[in-house]
Amino acid sequence: MAMRLCEGLPVERFAINHLISADGNYELPLLTSFPFTIKVFSYAESAQAFPLNWHERLELFIPVEGRGSFRMGERTLTFSAGDILVVDVKSFHGIHEFAGANPKAIVVTFLPELICTLGSLACDSQYLIPFYFQDELVEPVLRRTDRLSSLAHAALRKLVACYFGAAGGPHVEAGCKAYLLEVLYTLSLHFGFSEQAQAVVREQRRMAERLRKIHSWLRDHYAEKISVADAAALCYMSESRFMKVFKKATGSTFVHYLTQLRLTEAVRLLRETHLSIAEIAARVGFNDQSYFDRKFKEHFHATPVASRRHAVQ
Structure with missing residues (x-):
């Protein structure tokens, strides 16, 4: 077998x-x-x-x-x-x-x-x-x-x-x-x-519910300038508490999560539109195209140009 x-x-x-x-x-x-x-x-x-x-x-x-x-x-x-x-x-x-x-x-x-x-x-x-x-x-x-x-x-x-x-x-x-x-x-x-595992899962669910508001908000506002302080305020938490809860619930820092969200949207725009790389970078919240290119390659192991070329093949 x-x-x-x-x-x-x-x-x-x-x-x-x-x-x-x-x-x-x-x-x-x-x-x-x-x-x-x-x-x-x-x-x-x-x-x-x-x-x-x-x-x-x-x-x-x-x-x-x-x-x-x-x-x-x-x-x-x-x-x-x-x-x-x-x-x-x-x-x-x-x-x-x-x-x-x-x-x-x-x-x-x-x-x-x-x-x-x-x-x-x-x-x-x-x-x-x-x-x-x-x-x-x-x-x-x-x-x-x-x-x-x-x-x-x-x-x-x-x-x-x-x-x-x-x-x-x-x-x-x-x-x-x-x-x-x-x-x-x-x-x-x-x-x-085990009961211990179930208790931890219940706590994770509770934290996820507290963070659901920021998740919904980010889907519509990910391209805007948003700080950790802004996100914490939306969840009625202090910055330190928010960062701890967010990391525990998602396994990621808020900044990393937001960057990943923006880059995922950039991939969609590369595949589905004819916008230039600079236009896509600006549309998903990157003011600096060179920084966008660097983060994109870091996450996807390919440049935006190569990713678009591969998508149309």
Whole structure:
């Protein structure tokens, strides 16, 4: 069952040392418009040790051949082909050992805002509970022998086929998100929700409701000049309280969130209008086109001109 997940797929030799910073942060760029990727790694000929690392991305580790152990903070978990590990990305983690004739694993990684962000429905936060509320007494692993394993693997097969089986575009992204949600829903059913986790979710919902006003306001006024103080006033909070609540509810600073909102609208205008780059920059709230170009490339790994050219091909 597990080996069929990666049949015919491109396989990379596991080598990530060059992507890990001095403080252990594993820096893997993802598209801002769809922060999601799947990699199939081979560990048989890895010339380097398996480095411990941390990152803000969420991650599922699915061994498809071989067996070994995986470090997550102070815990070391055994795994074998067909298991699904929900990685505790908040702590240092990584493979401890991986044995077999041809050890391979699929790694699914994505940013939390792909699933749940400021404007999401309250129920969307349930999908992320297995990542954020891991019980020390419960292994964050869906074993291949567990009752819901077949359902999770059925969803994984659809997810992998969708990601690798087409040329790209919005239909592929929509399919990947749908199948990813199916995987996450199955994991949520398997792990269940502790009262502590539910209490935190209720608190997140309460904070989201307080921030809903600013979310609605930004959709209509994102191009205007707006400071943190202005946003805090709309939510009847002090600046310090607003920044803390906003970061906790969205996983992002207000300035980063606003910039991302503006850049997302810029992408739409590049695709759907014939406005010049300078006109688009001004329309979405950037007074300096060179700064707009720099932030656009930083987020999308392409210039506005290249992005427009790609959209019309």
